[in-house]
Amino acid sequence: MSISTQTIIQNKGLSLKKKKAHSGRGKIAFRALLIPAFVFILWQGLGSAGILPAQLFSSPFLIIASFIELVQSGELAEHLQISLTRAFLGFTLGGFFGLFIGIIVGMNKKSENYLNPTIQMLRTIPLLVLTPLFIMWFGFGELSKVLLIALGTFFPIYLQTFLGIRNVDQKLYDVAQILEYSRLEKITKLMIPAALPNILLGIRLGLSTAWMCLVVAELLGADQGVGFMIQDARSFMQTDIVFVGIIIFALAGKISDSIVRFLENRLLKWQDSFKA
């Protein structure tokens, strides 16, 4: 009898689980969209009722309309392409150096002594303060923007890579020693995989600073790009276009973050961590 009760309980548990898994995705999407939908409706309602001044807040439908217009004219694509190129170049440059120097400093005490204090000191400088200097040094062209983004990306990726490597378990290092891993194998087959959770976190943090630096660089001195589009629209009080630009940046940030999170799920599936 006890066995049959047990199976019943188990079956119940199974069917419950199945149900949960079945409706899970829809429910999660519903939860995620609830607050934005509420804001959207409230905003449009207040705008249509004339409570929100149209000139400062525009309204969702107006923003969508001008978005469509910008897409159709090809203006948005042009600005977006330029912004994405800058972000990509800067992020790749900064990310590469962050990873590279992070690994070197993480692996080698001597290079830590030489490099880390300076990097930590530079890190405390608010990045945006450097923008005028960068424009003076590298001009209004692409170089100053790409370098600013690269610098913004460099610090978080460097820091997390360094941290990740220093967190590698000495016990696993001993194993690599005994299995006669070469120096390169120790880096590629022990240090990098072990530090990967940190490195991916660094990439996510780096991406968000990269977008921030891009915006600043484009707001302060550019004649193309989404940031410029916003700045330009502001001077003509085209609030709807300003909002389009803001939403584009928000989407870009969200999409790039989602890509890294997707990578995290794929690459870190070996992790045995708490998943609420």
Next chain:
Amino acid sequence: MVATLQMNHVSKTFKNNQDHVHVLDDLNFSVKNGEFISIIGPSGCGKSTLLKLIAGLDLDYEGEIIVGGQEVHAPSKDRGFIFQEHRLFPWLTVEKNIAGNLSLKNQEIRQKVDELLTLVNLKGFEKAYPRQLSGGMSQRVAIARALLRNPEVLLLDEPFGALDAFTRSHLQEALLDIWEKNQTTMMLVTHDIDEAVFLSTKVVVMNAKPGRVKAIVPIDLPYPRNRTGRSFQEFRTLILKHLDHQVEEVEDWSI
């Protein structure tokens, strides 16, 4: 028979600022090819330290350790090491953990890994991650990883200490099988007298503070050994006596 492992006047002191802790004092013994040696002693007698020295993980010692005719001055896959914890790479599947820096695309490696998976009874778990394995299974993966490199000596640092009694005796038997098949020289550090008598051809009993060789007890019982047999118990008692005596000594000394 050739001595695979030779220890000449090996001493080790841990230096901690002003504190000097003498862990190993003038160890001299040799291990013949294909022997199964167990090292037993109270905690703090430096038995794990000794294995690390032999492995080449710690090079700060006095004296000479010769393995296979050559002095130890770096870790080597010729001296396989099984730790108390499995120490698998958590991001690699079972088969990739065993292969490590060797490529599974190499036909020869692939075949050897498959053979080892059968040997340690883990067929069907090739693609599992360490977090999905039990303690005993993980330890078997670690053993397969060491065996893939055909070590001359396998150093085992209380490898079954953290496992339950059932898994432990199962793995002890598996280890004996491997030893008989491969003729690998085994050096096992343990605090379990039963384990030492069940497995080894010789038991080295060590003193604590500083670690010295107190007695070497050859166990000339045929394999497989019967844990409840009378002669088994006699060896057990003999080793226990050596260990007990030493506890008294330490007590005397501390008064």
